[in-house]
Amino acid sequence: MARPLRLEFAGAVYHVTSRGDRREDIFLDDDDRQAWLSVLGQVCDRFNWVVHAYCQMSNHYHLLVETVEGNLSAGMRQLNGLYTQRFNRRHGMVGHLFQGRYKAILIQKEAHLLELSRYVVLNPVRARMVATPEEWLWSSYTFCLQDQFSPPWLDTDWLLGQFGTQRSLARRAYQRFVREGHGLPSPLLATRHQLYLGDDAFVAQHRQETLPEQLRELSLAHKRSLAHPLSDYQATYPDRDEAMAKAYQARKNWGQF
Template identity: 40%
Template sequence: MARKVRTWFQGAKYHVTSRGIRKSPLFFEDEDYQKYLNLLEDTRDRYPFILHTYCLMTNHTHLQLETLETPLSIIMKNLNTKYAKYINKKYDFTGHVFEKRYGAELLNSAEYEIDVSKYIHLNPVAAGMAAAPEDYPWSSYRAYVADDGEEIPLINTQTLLAYFPHPPQQHYKHYMKTIITDKSFWKDGKIYIMDREGQPCGQR
């Protein structure tokens, strides 16, 4: 069966997900998370793109990125192949590390870009892994809300923060807190947020 043709054009923005095969962990210790981020930076240096948000969960990853001159397929092949080799070598594993290919959804509006950033940054809260998004160390959230100008070198916050009034960091933080305290987003004691395909976020 032929693979589905993926839409790509210069400047395309995506929500990209990669999952461990059979829901297996992708990360076993802090060093693994950091290695993934290092490889992400190496990939960006080789195939430039703009990374708007990210969150690394136990068995899957979320990237919100914008392509420049390189198709997404090349970017993700480079990243996932190198990380799979790292994991297999370090833990003496064999076979596939990632489940099938990555998933990618084209973001076609500013409103949806903001929604996806919310979806990504609230994943640890939805999964019960953190009480608040700023408590989770492996996401880009703190770069968006830091009053002291804390920066994460990988992340470009300007695009999303430009959609919020001044001061944007405070408005973004307030936006996220409003979502967290809104009872309509809670189900069975956890935050319940739907993506465009009707799937809940926060799956470990």
């Protein structure tokens, strides 16, 4: 039996994205969005996941998820598989909904989770779908700002706890923090070896604990999928030439040119 990937372990935290096949929409209406949230809740309950942030876009979604038991791949198969079944059944379709394998980056929680939460919930603003993150109903952001019912699988305590113990003050501070992030470069540009977001010690530890052949397999499987589309760079760098240069350099660094 193959040794389990060290990238899956108890307490691991990931930024996960999954895109529609041929970049087509995976949510056609609000009922689809509610169905995905329902499936996500089932997955979190079954696999003991903790979600720190999420955001549904049109043709993809973002998750910041902590796996208490080290079972990301099993949970992702369930999430994308069950949602595909519901989507196809509801819309009378067949076949793949998602584009190949999901993307998962192992992140150093204390150093990057807060910044990534801001990046995730600002996606609709960068895409010019809304003017402010408060307007987008399909992310975890509103649950951080209000005393309202939130799903049992969504943990807002850790994020708000970074701004103090008084809840109301922490909410306002987090709101300011998120708004101040608009226009800043993506924190994912600092991803190392296509798989890790953390300091030198964090990266070295987890590279050492991953078997070389497993690391090569992961790198080949993720290399193309982890490259950000040009639109991501255009959202960060208004000048088109600069955006293209940044995208080219990133792909060159990842061995795609």
